[in-house]
Amino acid sequence: MKADAVRGHLDGLLLAVLEPGPLHGYAIITAVQRRSAGALELRTGTVYPALNRLERLGLLRSTWDSVGERRRRCYELTDAGRRALAEERTAWRAFTEAIGAVLNPADARPGHAS
Amino acid sequence: MKADAVRGHLDGLLLAVLEPGPLHGYAIITAVQRRSAGALELRTGTVYPALNRLERLGLLRSTWDSVGERRRRCYELTDAGRRALAEERTAWRAFTEAIGAVLNPADARPGHAS
DNA sequence: GACGAATATGTTGGCTGCCAATAGATAGCA
DNA sequence: TGCTATCTATTGGCAGCCAACATATTCGTC
Numbered sequence: 001m002k003a004d005a006v007r008g009h010l011d012g013l014l015l016a017v018l019e020p021g022p023l024h025g026y027a028i029i030t031a032v033q034r035r036s037a038g039a040l041e042l043r044t045g046t047v048y049p050a051l052n053r054l055e056r057l058g059l060l061r062s063t064w065d066s067v068g069e070r071r072r073r074c075y076e077l078t079d080a081g082r083r084a085l086a087e088e089r090t091a092w093r094a095f096t097e098a099i100g101a102v103l104n105p106a107d108a109r110p111g112h113a114s
Numbered sequence: 115m116k117a118d119a120v121r122g123h124l125d126g127l128l129l130a131v132l133e134p135g136p137l138h139g140y141a142i143i144t145a146v147q148r149r150s151a152g153a154l155e156l157r158t159g160t161v162y163p164a165l166n167r168l169e170r171l172g173l174l175r176s177t178w179d180s181v182g183e184r185r186r187r188c189y190e191l192t193d194a195g196r197r198a199l200a201e202e203r204t205a206w207r208a209f210t211e212a213i214g215a216v217l218n219p220a221d222a223r224p225g226h227a228s
Numbered sequence: 229g230a231c232g233a234a235t236a237t238g239t240t241g242g243c244t245g246c247c248a249a250t251a252g253a254t255a256g257c258a
Numbered sequence: 259t260g261c262t263a264t265c266t267a268t269t270g271g272c273a274g275c276c277a278a279c280a281t282a283t284t285c286g287t288c
């Protein structure tokens with residue numbers, strides 16, 4: 001996977017891994033990596049600023065929680081975040097259909113009764 | 115479709131619309147637009163520099179052809195271009211599978227016997 | 229014969245947004 | 259005593275697409 005590939009789709013990834021429940025930043029990175037079978041390795045310089053931005057936008061809410069002396073910042077989806085996630089999924093579908101239609105015009109697209 | 119969406123996938127689009135046969139720049143833009151059902155509207159400032167770059171890379175070959183007084187620059191795929199297109203398709207598949215797996219983890223993916 | 233729209237090719241500057249590099253702290257293990 | 263994993267965070271850079279601009283031909287139409 002070439003670097004920079006997630007450009008424009010990062011927000012959706014972050015919102016998606018937070019859908020099942022709250023996670024802290026480091027766990028978000030490993031969750032994305034695990035869910036993508038190792039294909040997507042986000043960097044801290046990518047994730048932490050993005051999480052802050054999403055919180056400023058009201059899509060996430062964060063709380064500090066302590067495990068012993070270690071502090072973790074846990075993020076969870078807000079209602080607006082869930083709506084945004086739904087929009088990201090719709091946009092992703094439109095995006096892949098548009099690019100896919102150009103890249104593979106002869107697609108049989110089975111199961112799609114037009 | 116948000117602007118900037120094709121970032122990282124432009125080369126594949128250009129190579130793909132040239133697969134059936136040679137086209138000039140303006141026709142390439144309309145072809146992408148038509149194939150994507152209007153979703154992708156590439157700009158000249160995006161396409162012309164990209165075509166030049168792809169020619170420098172040896173993936174395209176261009177010839178000037180004249181229709182009356184008007185001059186058109188027609189691009190066609192080279193062998194290297196066809197190989198690059200195949201790679202772009204493979205990369206696109208890996209990309210959509212990776213993002214899709216994170217975005218829609220519960221995908222039933224019918225027909226895929228794991 | 230003038231005007232607009234479509235056809236056709238190109239360049240320049242700028243901005244968005246991800247990444248590499250860097251920094252620093254705790255915890256567990258050998 | 260180190261080494262690795264866990265955990266958070268900032269800064270600077272730059273790739274790459276786009277908006278805006280510049281220019282010319284062709285065709286319909288008024």
